Amino acid sequence: MTAQQGVPSPLPVDEAPPRPKREIVIEAFIRVAGVSTIIIIILIFAFLLKEGLPAFFKVSITGLLARRWYPIEDMFGLLPLLVGSLLVTVGAVVIAVPLGLTTAVFLGELAPPWLREILKPVIEVLAGIPSIVLGFLGWVVLAPAIQNMGAPTGLTAFTGSLILAYMALPTIISITEDALYAVPKEYRDGSLALGATHWQTIYKVVLPAARSGIVIAIMLGIGRAIGETMAVMLVTGNAANIPSLSDGLYFQPVRTLTATIAAEMGEVASGSLHYNVLFAIGIVLFVITFLINSLATWIIGGNGGRRRGGQI
Amino acid sequence: MDKKIEVNKFDFYYGDFQALIDLNFPIIKNQITALIGPSGCGKSTFLRAINRMNDTISIARADGEILLDGKNVYDQDVDVSELRQRVGMVFQRPNPFPQSVFDNVAYGPRVLGTATKHELPDVVEKSLRGAALWDEVKDKLKSSALDLNPGQQQRMCIARAIAVQPEVILMDEPCSALDPIATLHVEDLMRELSKDYTIVIVTHSMQQAARASDWTGFFWLGKLVEFGGTHELFTNPKQELTEAYITGRQG
Numbered sequence: 001m002t003a004q005q006g007v008p009s010p011l012p013v014d015e016a017p018p019r020p021k022r023e024i025v026i027e028a029f030i031r032v033a034g035v036s037t038i039i040i041i042i043l044i045f046a047f048l049l050k051e052g053l054p055a056f057f058k059v060s061i062t063g064l065l066a067r068r069w070y071p072i073e074d075m076f077g078l079l080p081l082l083v084g085s086l087l088v089t090v091g092a093v094v095i096a097v098p099l100g101l102t103t104a105v106f107l108g109e110l111a112p113p114w115l116r117e118i119l120k121p122v123i124e125v126l127a128g129i130p131s132i133v134l135g136f137l138g139w140v141v142l143a144p145a146i147q148n149m150g151a152p153t154g155l156t157a158f159t160g161s162l163i164l165a166y167m168a169l170p171t172i173i174s175i176t177e178d179a180l181y182a183v184p185k186e187y188r189d190g191s192l193a194l195g196a197t198h199w200q201t202i203y204k205v206v207l208p209a210a211r212s213g214i215v216i217a218i219m220l221g222i223g224r225a226i227g228e229t230m231a232v233m234l235v236t237g238n239a240a241n242i243p244s245l246s247d248g249l250y251f252q253p254v255r256t257l258t259a260t261i262a263a264e265m266g267e268v269a270s271g272s273l274h275y276n277v278l279f280a281i282g283i284v285l286f287v288i289t290f291l292i293n294s295l296a297t298w299i300i301g302g303n304g305g306r307r308r309g310g311q312i
Numbered sequence: 313m314d315k316k317i318e319v320n321k322f323d324f325y326y327g328d329f330q331a332l333i334d335l336n337f338p339i340i341k342n343q344i345t346a347l348i349g350p351s352g353c354g355k356s357t358f359l360r361a362i363n364r365m366n367d368t369i370s371i372a373r374a375d376g377e378i379l380l381d382g383k384n385v386y387d388q389d390v391d392v393s394e395l396r397q398r399v400g401m402v403f404q405r406p407n408p409f410p411q412s413v414f415d416n417v418a419y420g421p422r423v424l425g426t427a428t429k430h431e432l433p434d435v436v437e438k439s440l441r442g443a444a445l446w447d448e449v450k451d452k453l454k455s456s457a458l459d460l461n462p463g464q465q466q467r468m469c470i471a472r473a474i475a476v477q478p479e480v481i482l483m484d485e486p487c488s489a490l491d492p493i494a495t496l497h498v499e500d501l502m503r504e505l506s507k508d509y510t511i512v513i514v515t516h517s518m519q520q521a522a523r524a525s526d527w528t529g530f531f532w533l534g535k536l537v538e539f540g541g542t543h544e545l546f547t548n549p550k551q552e553l554t555e556a557y558i559t560g561r562q563g
Contacts (some may be wrong), residue, residue: 188405190469192363193395194476204423209410226501 028088034217048286052279069240069255071264076277078284080240084157084254085288087243088232091161091250092168092225099165100172107173109202110182120177125301127170135231138163143235151251156239158250163231168221175220179213180206212300219296223289226258233259257281316341318511322376324361326369330534331357333378333386337529337539339341339480344502344511346521346542349531349557355514358531359482362512363399364392380480397424400478404485406465408457408472413440413449416457416468420476435475444501445532463494467501467518475508481505483513487520499524518558522546530554 056064060077066077107116107123142162143154151158183206191201207214232311237253240260244252261278268275317339324332330352339345347355358405364385366372377384385395397420405534408416417436421427427435436453440446445467449460457468464484473481483502487495502511502524515521521528522542529539530551538545549555 184407185407186403187409189365189403190407190409190472191419191423192368193363193396193401193403194423194472195393195395196420197393198424200423204419205409 006255026157034045045286047173048279048282051276052281052283055273055280058273059280064277064280067242069256069260071277072275074273076273078257078281079279080242081255081257082284083256084236085226085256087157087250087254088160088164088236089222089226091157092164093218093222095161095165096168096172096225100217100221101176101214102168103169104173104176104180105207108177109198109206115210120174123170123173127174130232131167131228131231134167135234138231138235141169143205146251151248153237153253155235155253156251157236157243157254160232160236160254160256160286161250163235164225164228167213167228167231168225171224172217172221175217176210176214179210179217182213183209215296219292222292226288227285229250229256229258229262232256233262238263257285313343314341315339316381317512318377318379318382320377320379322358322361322378323374324357324366325373325375327371332361333534335536337536338512339512341510342506342508343526344506344513344524345527345529346525347512347514347529347531348399348516348518348521351516353531354534355531356484359484359512359514361403362480362482363401364394364395365401367392390541393424397426397476398478399480399482400473400476401482402466402469402473402484402486405489406462406469408460408465408468410456410458411516412454413457413460413468414453417471417475420472424476425502431482436471439475440468440473442474443467444497444504445471461494463490466490466494466498470498470501470505474505478509480510480512485512485514485516488516495520516547528559532557 055076065079066075066078067079068075069080083231103123107119111119138159139155142159145154146156146159147154187205187209188201191205192198196204233256234257236255238255238259239253240255241253242247243254261281264274265278268278315338317334319337319339322332322335323330330350335358347358347510349355358424360366361374362380362385363380365512366374375518376427378386380395380399383390409419411419413558414436418427418432421432421435437446439448440449445464448464452459457465460468466489470481470486481546487498490498502513505511506526513521513525527540528545530537530545530553532553538549538551540550545554546558
């Protein structure tokens, strides 16, 4: 390669200057860290499948979908547990989402700045309360109150829903408020300048613009609710039965998928059928969470518009 | 020449700071009034005082009168929402909502209830035609307004403003984010719109004021230094400060 005088010759592509050793080491370290995380996840999943999949063959799908969970007599019907989880989670979502969204709107749009400065940190501290402490509260305060209102027992699906809703609230409020905060002021000005009221502006411009952030907030809240174990175990009564509509659907004891694993794992013989079924429950939980996450991605991605504003 | 707006002894404060000092001038119906002056001279503050967009700032306070058809917009019994319907606004940067073109333009009539669901398509078409944008977007009404180029976005914001049939349109440096061609589009459009609407425009560009307006007010440090016919003000300014500013010696 001949360079003209005065003009620096370009670096040949195949002869890049040797990179400092330090960088090579750092890069290798980062790569190992990243890959090992993925490998660990794959290993966990493989283990889950290895221990859980046999249950689907030994018990059969119809056996797993039966209405009775009675492991001592080899009856592994997951339906009561699924219904229990569903009831408690749906109940929690129904309570937490409207309450969380309205609180976030109040914090982000209506509250005076000084009040927001107090409330926001308080709500974030709430997120840090250990779930078992909330379980205590549910057991000692909520359950007796619910029993006094006329339910046969205070340990019911409704009690679990209330506790879970309370646990999901800080997540939903905090992330929704962040999403509202990220909505550009220009949107609000544009709406107000057209004669829309403050409330119309929030409802028709700010909330839709923050939609993807709000969906993430709700999904994280639900994720926390469906995976929660200890607090729920304390307050739902742990009876693996399917509540009947006639007896007040929500005011009967139930048992969730997670609580079943936690309660029984310590007592099963490793490698037994019961043991395999508990892992199968783990697979079911995994699939449910995966479906919820996919749904969230679909909702966020499905609006056709470019993503802008209200993003986290 | 009817006066659409009359400004009488108008003062405006942000906390202790007086941003506007004793303004007195008329804004003539169906004509274009340009407000010029250096940054921070109060011209945008004045614009936002007319439709009371400054109400959102808690420390802001107004004194004196801005009469819209003889009625002070700061009177106790004025419905701010109705005021803003009558006095529309176009902002410095195009600010389409992250929704479809149709929903953007239909936004005002929907929230104000000025058009039924069946009338909406007509209102949207009329507004987009009024903003000289219909031919460019008639096939993509359902696509996101954020996909339009900045010039189209700004004209869509003008369409959105006229969809609620305002009487006055305030424009706050509407061309500052646009390229020269898009700027010319908007200026032509202003001329067209002034047949039906009274227009007040704040601009940094003296050429734009000279080209596109009938009346010009020159603001300096919160005061209105000079107000008059645009041609008169630019060719034969009465105040020394005005002359210094428009010739570029001051400002």
